[in-house]
Amino acid sequence: MHEKIIIDCDPGQDDAVALFLAMASPDELDILGITTVAGNVPLELTQRNARIICDIAGNHDLSVYAGCSRPMLLDLVTAENVHGMSGLDGVDIYEPIRTIKKTHAIDFIVETLKAASDNSITLVPTGPLTNIAMAMIKEPSISKNIKQIVLMGGAMQEGGNLSPSAEFNILVDPHAAHVVFDSGLPIIVMSLDVTHQVLTTKERVAKIRKINNPVAQATVGMLQFFARYDSAKYGFDGAPLHDPCTIAWLLKPDLFQGKPCHVSIETGSKLTMGHTAVDFWGVTNAMPNVTWMHTVDADGFYVLLTDRLRNFS
Ligand code: BDR
Numbered sequence: 001m002h003e004k005i006i007i008d009c010d011p012g013q014d015d016a017v018a019l020f021l022a023m024a025s026p027d028e029l030d031i032l033g034i035t036t037v038a039g040n041v042p043l044e045l046t047q048r049n050a051r052i053i054c055d056i057a058g059n060h061d062l063s064v065y066a067g068c069s070r071p072m073l074l075d076l077v078t079a080e081n082v083h084g085m086s087g088l089d090g091v092d093i094y095e096p097i098r099t100i101k102k103t104h105a106i107d108f109i110v111e112t113l114k115a116a117s118d119n120s121i122t123l124v125p126t127g128p129l130t131n132i133a134m135a136m137i138k139e140p141s142i143s144k145n146i147k148q149i150v151l152m153g154g155a156m157q158e159g160g161n162l163s164p165s166a167e168f169n170i171l172v173d174p175h176a177a178h179v180v181f182d183s184g185l186p187i188i189v190m191s192l193d194v195t196h197q198v199l200t201t202k203e204r205v206a207k208i209r210k211i212n213n214p215v216a217q218a219t220v221g222m223l224q225f226f227a228r229y230d231s232a233k234y235g236f237d238g239a240p241l242h243d244p245c246t247i248a249w250l251l252k253p254d255l256f257q258g259k260p261c262h263v264s265i266e267t268g269s270k271l272t273m274g275h276t277a278v279d280f281w282g283v284t285n286a287m288p289n290v291t292w293m294h295t296v297d298a299d300g301f302y303v304l305l306t307d308r309l310r311n312f313s
Pocket residue numbers: 012013014015040079082126127152161167168169242243
């Protein structure tokens with residue numbers, strides 16, 4: 001397997017770990033580019049943070065593209081309370097020498113897909129879905145070349161983390177999520193139902209700390225910062241490592257269990273805006289439009305992550 005992927009992200013410490021995990025896996029994944037979107041922090045910071053992460057990983061080949069600076073219709077909501085003012089608190093922040101590409105992220109996605117063969121590229125969005133939806137709207141013909149979309153977003157069992165009903169990535173841009181979920185493409189959803197199972201416990205982080213390379217040490221720094229908010233909020237030992245679940249599924253799908261379901265995105269109600277209405281028990285006649293992941297082998301996930309972080313030594 002050599003999966004061609006585009007990672008669309010809003011780093012974010014957990015986005016950063018997803019990028020590390022992908023960059024550590026060149027035998028399985030061919031990262032065509034990293035596109036960034038406004039989400040956890042504004043776009044100027046998410047695109048800079050993606051470049052910092054490439055630097056830390058010693059990756060000089062990957063290109064980073066900046067995309068949309070706000071959601072399609074709503075005002076941008078950010079999450080500095082979770083990720084810190086930089087979006088990436090826990091590592092040194094600086095302006096990297098590697099510059100941002102001049103091409104807009106939407107154009108990069110569209111052009112890359114137009115040049116690809118049918119069903120050949122996997123999109124991995126780990127932030128609000130603005131760039132992906134806008135690329136589909138700009139050039140609908142790209143859909144035929146998208147193999148699948150493996151995204152982090154939504155919640156059913158776990159309830160919301162930004163509102164009682166909605167998860168952050170979907171609530172920040174519910175209209176974009178509506179476009180993507182209704183696209184008819186194969187979609188794998190890593191929602192809070194599954195990401196809340198992969199906790200950065202002290203024991204797991206201690207194993208990463210023992211790895212003597214800059215990427216593992218940066219991961220520990222970020223995870224320590226990241227854990228403080230969620231540990232206080234949920235009373236968990238550690239934080240849910242949301243975004244790396246997408247990459248982990250591409251590398252080891254057997255770690256996860258899911259179910260084909262129909263999911264609709266709420267875009268009308270002020271109260272439940274951004275809710276993912278999951279027809280988990282098939283009570284409507286709607287055809288499944290996603291695979292809704294619900295269970296993960298959390299220890300297996302951390303064995304994978306820890307092993308791959310050793311590749312940077
Ligand atoms: C999602 O929101 C962001 O804060 C994280 O990076 C993750 O993508 C979790 O709800």
